[in-house]
Amino acid sequence: MSASSPTASSPTSSSPTSSTPTLPASVPASGRQVRLAAHPAGLPTPEDFRVELAAVPAARPGQVVVRTRLFALDAAARLFLGGVGLPLPRLALGDVVPGAALGEVVASTDPGFAVGDEVCHQLGWREFAVADAAALRRVDTTVLPSPTAYLAPLLTAWAGLVAVAELRPGDTVFVSGAAGAVGGLAGQIARLRGAGRVIGSAGSPAKVAHLTGTLGFDAAFDYRDGPVLERLRALAPDGIDVYFDTTGGAQLAAAVRLLRPHGRAVLCGLLDRQNGPRRAHASGEETTPDLGYAVTNRLTLRGLRTADFADRRAEAEQEIGRWLAAGRLRLDETVVAGIENAPRAFVDLLRGEFTGRVLVRVDGQPDHKTGLAPLDE
């Protein structure tokens, strides 16, 4: 990716000299990567990506070679493919799609990492990543008991509720995109942090049942089934205190009308805009919030960028780690087998085919469609 993405060494980034480092025999000469083949207009297609073999560059001093086992598909990646009309860096054609990944060190020139260490990185959809040691995080299961927690958007959900919305005990909280990776965590964290009532929305009856039956939401509705304002008002007749917004559009417009005086909205995501609407809007339904309500009710509508809260990551992970260890918070995960299936799975993710975090298991082991993904079969 351009400007703000983490940098990976490319096969052409170092000129061969007599001191060019070589790879240990245990590391293959090449590995598969998923690169952007075309900038999509609207919903991407699998043909917008290309899976190809690329040489694994040797690690220069201070670098580490990682064999990726799992990487996360992230709806936010759509924002960097272009065509969303926002001031964001755009992935260049041929770039590897970035994102969180988990793997094992297979070669290291840095004293801080040894072969066999389990680490996570942000170098995305590739079988082998060569990273500066500073760009790696060591997986520490004494903090986060499941390694796949390192691939979950923990800080986004936690910071949105705790730091941005300043959630208070007893608050009524509404979360859109609640069956997604961020929303599912936000709803659970709201409950664990003392919310009085947690309401979620998602795009199918099965997902609605999952929210109330598995993730512990008090109530949920299908945002594709009738006007959102009516559905939300029926579940929150006295209004809401906090809205965790992953969608914008009609759900944000409805929430702004129903936020009580001094209510807070966390503007986290743009699913309705980045993917195009997944529903026909009911006649007369608002899709732009009426900010007159923000004035009258002294509302706070605040945008979230996770990176702004990096200094609170340790605090978030300590708290979430305790909940995970106690079995009080669930990592909602779907695992897809095989790096070659990542493009199709990404499109399916954006189309609403999955729940929770979607992880790609690079080596193509069988899918685990529900529950925690076993890493050590």
Ligand SMILES: NC(=O)c1ccc[n+]([C@@H]2O[C@H](COP(=O)([O-])OP(=O)(O)OC[C@H]3O[C@@H](n4cnc5c(N)ncnc54)[C@H](OP(=O)(O)O)[C@@H]3O)[C@@H](O)[C@H]2O)c1
């Ligand atoms: N601000 C930040 O720093 C930050 C950080 C991370 C993520 N985000 C954003 O947070 C949002 C959620 O991320 P995520 O990883 O949890 O994604 P996600 O929910 O896993 O995204 C996929 C889901 O989005 C829903 N969806 C797709 N199109 C939609 C539409 N038009 N309207 C409503 N829902 C739609 C679908 O579920 P349904 O079946 O329910 O429709 C789909 O399963 C994304 O917009 C992402 O960019 C922001």
